[in-house]
Amino acid sequence: MLEVCFEDDYIIAVNKPNNVLVHHSAMARNQSDEKSLVQLLFNEYQLPFYPIHRLDRKTSGIILCAKHKEHVTAFQELFITNQIQKRYWGLVRGYIAKSGKIDTPVKGRDANTHKDALTYFKCLKTAELNIPVHPYENARYSLVELTPKTGRLHQLRIHLNKISHPLIGDPKYGDRFHNRMFISEFKCEDLFLDAKEIHFKHPYTLENHSITAKLPCHWHEAYLYLNFT
Numbered sequence: 001m002l003e004v005c006f007e008d009d010y011i012i013a014v015n016k017p018n019n020v021l022v023h024h025s026a027m028a029r030n031q032s033d034e035k036s037l038v039q040l041l042f043n044e045y046q047l048p049f050y051p052i053h054r055l056d057r058k059t060s061g062i063i064l065c066a067k068h069k070e071h072v073t074a075f076q077e078l079f080i081t082n083q084i085q086k087r088y089w090g091l092v093r094g095y096i097a098k099s100g101k102i103d104t105p106v107k108g109r110d111a112n113t114h115k116d117a118l119t120y121f122k123c124l125k126t127a128e129l130n131i132p133v134h135p136y137e138n139a140r141y142s143l144v145e146l147t148p149k150t151g152r153l154h155q156l157r158i159h160l161n162k163i164s165h166p167l168i169g170d171p172k173y174g175d176r177f178h179n180r181m182f183i184s185e186f187k188c189e190d191l192f193l194d195a196k197e198i199h200f201k202h203p204y205t206l207e208n209h210s211i212t213a214k215l216p217c218h219w220h221e222a223y224l225y226l227n228f229t
Helices: 037-045 069-080 155-162 176-186 217-226
Strands: 003-007 011-016 060-066 084-093 099-103 118-129 139-148 193-201 208-212
Touching (some): 060 069, 084 155, 084 217, 099 155, 118 155, 118 217
Parallel strands (some): 060 193
Antiparallel strands (some): 003 011, 011 060, 084 139, 099 118, 118 139
């Protein structure tokens, strides 16, 4: 059963698990028996829901869905005009700076055109493991809070790779040696990127909302073996 983080007459905010598509599309490499978030919601409620924004298949966290199609545009306008703030948590390779910004264009969905992209980050905690990961004798990690100011495809994954602190479990932009270590030592191959918080003013009720989602199980397991400081 999906975790519902918030619900009213207009929207439902659900906690999307890792490795689940928001909805099927021509771009996604869908498996015949793979159920999307939209399908899972329909199975639970026997009602259609309309995603207002997107998350990568491998990313977990909060997704807003409208209960009626005519309400989608008003909420999407909040994203277009930067009136919605999203905060992500990520686990990255190495000791990242205490805070900073990444202001580097990334390719759009057509993979040809670069578009402006801006991400702010803050280091929350660090950890070191006495496990060798090529080419070092020890492995260092940072827990980071990420605040994207634009919403480009794979923006956070690309930006963190750009500053040499790729996300753990990222098969495309990550470090294969650290990914392999997490699989061999901790039996974990999920991406450590979670859309943990979302803040906005409701376009219909005009109320301010701050919605938070629980972290997936593999995050809690990571806390046990990383022993953050």
